[in-house]
Amino acid sequence: MSTEAQTKEKVQMDPKYIITLTVTLCVTCIIVAGLLGLVNLVTKDPIAAINKEKTEAAMREVVADPDGSTFSDALELTDEMTAAASGAGATLTEAYGVTVGGEAGGYALKIDTSGSQGTITMMVGVDADGTVTGVSIVKNSETSGIGSKVMNNEIVKATGVHVLDQFKGKSAADGTLSVGSNIDAISGATVSSRGVTTGVNAALAVAGVLG
């Protein structure tokens, strides 16, 4: 320890110098923060509009009637809803009410589930009867050329059906969905297919809570 202390260079502790350092850094940070505030002021609204548009576009993909549906603002997530999703093995991040022709038409649920390379964020549409109306992938980092086949909704060769379209029409009455029994995986991409299936199960569980 003592040798270390000896070899260390003695720092000049001139109080004036320290104050100069502090003031310079402080002023720079304040100027930069002020400029960032200005930029934020200009970009805040367009960014919010784009995010809303993106979420809406993702929701439109999963409802039965894309043109006739309107969406509520994000619903507050209750403990019951999040517990239902985590019970099924995935995480509920956002929930929106869907209105079709003035009547309650189910929900659009944003779910995080684990794929083979990280989190898959997906949107699941569930109608008022608790039946899945559509599944779309919002964000993923699955292996390009393997897991990405599931993400791009490619055709399962054995059955000739698009992999994500299999979920349409499934409901809680079908029991827990699982790859191999009532869902077909794309060969080589079993883990990604399982992840998506878990997400749909979670969505159905949440829809069950919402009623």
Place this chain on the structure above:
Amino acid sequence: MNFARQFKEGLITNNPVLVQVLGMCSTMAITTSFFNGIGMGVAVTIILTLSNIIISAIRKLVPDKIRIAMFIVVIAGFVTMVDLLLQAFVPALSESLGVFIPLIVVNCIILGRAESFSYKNGVAASAVDGICQGIGYTLVLMVMCIVRELLGAGTFGGGILGAGGILEGGALGAGKGIRIIPEQFPIGVLTLPVGGFIVLACLIAAMQWALARPKKEKEESKS
């Protein structure tokens, strides 16, 4: 100040990626489509030029002990601005580059140029340095993008050309690229990170070979 010399340094003899070997993270990660390469290159060039100008302008006011902290504050400020502006006005690019835009803050090219060039040189020279180094970086990205996209996915100009691209009235970033190699033949591994390493290694090797050659000839002629 010698513009031609600085330009040659940025592009060839002191290329930020191939000779200084800086900014590897972004070089490897985003060079999968033409659109990404150009977008990242332009973003880095703009940030590099601006931060070079500012750092060179304030270099006499900055106490030596805290210069690195000051550099980072200035760079982070510009990166955040560019990030916000991209999110607001070029959402397609912002989405496809994702986290690599905020990560420009820690792109060593920018900090490296601040420390080794703009902290010691005048404003004009630093601005030119920023542009030249930026162009050098962008060119390498584009070469990597073209190679990886062509051999890895079999297309050219992904994000800009091809079906749904801007030439056909589509949105920026939507183009599928022009297919050159039929779908079943490309080497898929080249679009993965490991492919980035391989392509970059080949480029660096080629660059070093090209740079070493003239010297060798001279030595041979001497002896």
